[in-house]
Amino acid sequence: MSATTSATLKYTLMRFGVFAGCFVVLYALVYFGLVPRGLGDSNVLWVLVLSVVVSAPLSFVLLRKQRDAMSEQIAVKVDHAKARIEANRAQED
Template sequence: MHPVLVYTASRIGLFAVTLLVLWLLGLTNPLALIIASFVISGIASYVLLSKQRDAMSERLSAKIDHPKPQDD
């Protein structure tokens, strides 16, 4: 599967899980819930998703370094 899709889906999933856990713990203010989920999931993804981030970075670097030839 495409590394960018895997990383993006993992980040969204981690955000959703964090949002659900904080809501179950009693955080009911919607703005505070979203901000806290964003911060916590961002920190967690930095630690937990390093392999996916590296794979995505390699894939993007390869695309930038070797663009497709254009037919003229």
């Protein structure tokens, strides 16, 4: 597994962890009546949507270092790919 794939997987798992944590906390808040329930039987869907809305900005702030490291690794890989393409293009001329 390459370093880029590893960094991407780590970041993705951390994002999922933030989402799961938000889901558990929000579900508890809804269960105890501190946050309004959804309409009818939409309680779980309401908590899922609310978890996405809450976890997105939290991930943006809490995972900044991991996101920056991942983007640097991806940028290096893109630069290498561009250099290979340019070298192939120069060889054809």
